[in-house]
Amino acid sequence: MTVSNDGLVNVSNATVNLTVEAANGATETYTKYTGNLSDSADAPNNETTLTYDLTEFAAEELLGDLAQGNAKVTATVDPANDIPETDETNNQVVNSTRVVYADPAVRIQGQSTALQSQKATFVVFTKNNGTAKTGEFNVTVDYDDGTTENITIANLGVNQPNTTRVTHRFLTGGDKVVSATVSDGVPFDNNESTKDVTVKPYTLSIENDDVSVPSTVVNNSTVTVLAEFNANHPSDVNATVSLPAGLELAAGQSAEKQVRSSAKGGSVAWKVRGNTTADIEDAQVDVTVEAFGESDTASATTNVTVPKVRYTTTNATTLKSAGETQSLALNVSNATTYEHTLNVTVQSGTDGRTLQGLEYLFSYPYWCVEQTTTQMMSALRTDQYYRNGDIPSNYNRDRANSTISAGISKLADEPTPGAYFNISQHDNGAWSMYGNNPRGDLFYTIYALQARAPSPTTRCRATART
Structure with missing residues (x-):
């Protein structure tokens, strides 16, 4: 503000008040003094310039959405009329001003979980929410582990944003609060932002x-x-x-x-x-x-x-008398072989050959009615043969009885054990190949009845029905 003495005598320490009024009605008056001013003939010693600092009032009353920075300024010289003057009409002037300000706001984001000793990335967002350019300013990032980092942000225009990425390695584990802070002198609650981070070792x-x-x-x-x-x-x-x-x-x-x-x-x-x-x-x-x-x-x-393909070659001869010798030739394959077995079987006459075949019949597959019945009848007839004649000392009757019992169980109403088909007798008294035809089949019914025909040791429920 400039104050001048237009009179013909000197003036000493005239009072000058500056009153600021905000749009919300708040006012503040600042008082200063001119010091000694010469008369108008001694220019420029007849005037002085006074400066008033409105920062505190502006911070409280002129910022934000309420007043939008508009202020009414009234300057008054000699408000108490202590100085006699020839013209009292030029002692006051009214003007308006707009208070502008820079307001860099800050926000920090990043990962919520970080690995100890590994890079963690954070993003610092800044934006000038004020009405004037910011000029260059700093953002301080505190990693809550004793280390900080300063980020220099260039001049931001009004509403201009900025994005800066920072990385950090946490050497200790635990819960951290990473903060980003900017100091701008403007009393808005946007100068600090925090991010919670859990730091853990990698497993x-x-x-x-x-x-x-x-x-x-x-x-x-x-x-x-x-x-x-x-x-x-x-x-x-x-x-x-x-x-x-x-x-x-x-x-x-x-x-x-x-x-x-x-x-x-x-x-x-x-x-x-x-x-x-x-x-x-x-x-x-x-x-x-x-x-x-x-x-x-x-x-x-x-x-x-290694998949095994069994190559078998056989030959046979007959010895008719004691002391007789015969030679047998076996064909040799050109394939590379890894395991070799030579089996020599001696069968004494017709009975011997027959007994040799019984081994296969005792282990005959038994999924369907026919297979089950064939295995069962082989064991039954073998056991009958030995019971009607001389029983050799090495005859295993328990094996025959076990095979017979298993066959009877499968052909009866009892559920079939294991993963086999249920081939038990149907309600009409008949049997079918795999137990899947309730009407039955004539061949399998007759075959099963033959195996289960009444005997001193067996009883067939089917014969009572047919």
Whole structure:
């Protein structure tokens, strides 16, 4: 403000009041003094310039949405009329001013969970919410671990935003409160922002039970090796499979793979094939996982087998008298063979050959009614043969009775044990091949009735119905 003495005498320490009125009605008066002013003939010593600091009043009354920065300013010289003047009409002037200000607001965002000793990323957002340019200013980021970082932000225009990314490695674990602070001298509640972060060590593990491989791998066949691992943070995990002799990676497969894990873990798989010329037992497959300097290994075992094609060649001759000698020739295959067995069977006459065939009949497959009945009747007739004649000392009668009992059980109403078909008698007294035709079948009914015909030791419920 400029005050001048237009009179013909000197003036000493005239009072000058500056009154500021905000749009909300609040006022504040500031008082200063001119000091000694010469008369008008002694220019420029007849005037002085006074400066008033309105910062405190503006901070309280002229900022924000209420007044929008508009202010009425009234300057009054000699408000108490202590100085005699020839003109009292030029002692007051009224003007208006707009108070503008810079208001950089700050906000920080980032990951809620960070790994100890690994890079954590945060984003610092700043924006000038004021009505004037900011000029260059600093944002201080405090990581709550004894370290801070200053970010220099260039001049921001009105409503202009800025985004800055920062990274930090937390050397200690625990719960942290990361803060971003800017000092702008403007009393708005936007100068600090915080982000809660949990810092934890990274863990990665895999157990033997987490590695899956078929119990048997047939040579030249392809199978899958599956591994599941545990982790406590999303990450890229390097997984490596190590195969034993007899197994190799399938075409297009790589021993090393990188997979993305969740916050709980992940899985990885390889296609492998058998490649061996001999059976291998307990072949060990190792899987190693690595990430963030942590690693773990787990194993599983399998048996690698070579498919076996049995090549059989036979020949026979007859010896008719004691001391007789005969020679037998066996054809030899050109195939490479790994195991060899020579069986020599001596059968004494017709009875011997017949008894040799009974071994097969006792183990005859028994899924359907016909197979069950055939096996049962073979055992029944063999047992009857020995009961009617001389029983040799090595005859196993319990084996015959067990076979007969199993057949009777299957043909009766009792549920069939195990994974076999239920071939028991239908409600109309008939049987069908696999028990799947309630009307029955004449052939299977007659065959089953023949095996279950009444005898001193058996009883057939079907005969009472037909």
